[in-house]
Amino acid sequence: MKAKPILEPRNVDLTLDGGDLSAADLKAFRALLHERRAEITRAQAKADAQPWILEPVPTLQQLVALQHKQEEAKHRKRDPLPEGIIDIDESGIGGSSTEQESAYTSAYIWSTHQTRKRYQDMGHALSIALEPAPSWSKVKQTNRRKKS
Amino acid sequence: MAKKKRTRTIDIEIDKLTNSIEEVATGKTVATHVGLVLPEDKLIRAKDWRFDWIKELEQPHHEVYALTAEPHPGIPQGLISLEDKGDHIHMHLLESAKFNQGKGKLFIGVPPNLVAHACRISFLRGYGGVVAFVAKTKLRQHYIDTLGAEVMRGDRLFIGSTSAAELVERYFKGQ
Numbered sequence: 001m002k003a004k005p006i007l008e009p010r011n012v013d014l015t016l017d018g019g020d021l022s023a024a025d026l027k028a029f030r031a032l033l034h035e036r037r038a039e040i041t042r043a044q045a046k047a048d049a050q051p052w053i054l055e056p057v058p059t060l061q062q063l064v065a066l067q068h069k070q071e072e073a074k075h076r077k078r079d080p081l082p083e084g085i086i087d088i089d090e091s092g093i094g095g096s097s098t099e100q101e102s103a104y105t106s107a108y109i110w111s112t113h114q115t116r117k118r119y120q121d122m123g124h125a126l127s128i129a130l131e132p133a134p135s136w137s138k139v140k141q142t143n144r145r146k147k148s
Numbered sequence: 149m150a151k152k153k154r155t156r157t158i159d160i161e162i163d164k165l166t167n168s169i170e171e172v173a174t175g176k177t178v179a180t181h182v183g184l185v186l187p188e189d190k191l192i193r194a195k196d197w198r199f200d201w202i203k204e205l206e207q208p209h210h211e212v213y214a215l216t217a218e219p220h221p222g223i224p225q226g227l228i229s230l231e232d233k234g235d236h237i238h239m240h241l242l243e244s245a246k247f248n249q250g251k252g253k254l255f256i257g258v259p260p261n262l263v264a265h266a267c268r269i270s271f272l273r274g275y276g277g278v279v280a281f282v283a284k285t286k287l288r289q290h291y292i293d294t295l296g297a298e299v300m301r302g303d304r305l306f307i308g309s310t311s312a313a314e315l316v317e318r319y320f321k322g323q
Contacts, residue, residue: 040276
């Protein structure tokens, strides 16, 4: 797929908080639109023939559901962790996140809240350790009853 | 009586969207989606935004849309508030998510993508793509240069049919 040009400079944050038009501005703008009626009609007729005009716009809720669905599918496809004791090269772990990376992670956790809760519930049910207790945890009984 | 739980199903094809934004770290473009934000869904967290989007969601006749991107289509990358004026669309607010602001922004291209969506909504409603807005004075020229916006009066700008068609073509052609 050919990458599309991105119309945003890296050093500017584009925001809009301008509010509404005044009644006088709206009246003048409508007069301008009336003058341009032919151009607007032409553009609209061209757009009406495009496939995207028929595409419904989803809700954010549906997009969140899509994310959950994709992640569940990914979990299902993932290979199980290796058997036995897992050892890793810990030298690859380190560094800190930027402010933006932390904000993204936080937003991710927020967006997956429902899925996360479901996995937490599952984890809680499995929290009883199945592996044998380490030897140092076994208390040796020293106060034996003396024979009478 | 217990409140009936509302459920929604994914019944629309949204996987084939090809409009994109760019991941700054890798320079790669990622596919995007645009979704309508409903106040009852409570999917906008106030602390992620500078503007009060919770209040904006409560405004009558205002429609808030979120731009999201793969691989996490549930995370809003930016938000836009629109109003249907009967013969054109008015943009009230537009903001990139906190992680897309400042020098370390993670993605670029979010605002024009949202503006293209506003133009698309204008075409969907039969308004020829026309979108009006009030610009910040310091960014006025920038919107003229990058979005093809035209001056109505002072900082009151609009995107006419020709520029709107160009923006929509650029971001939604692949649909």
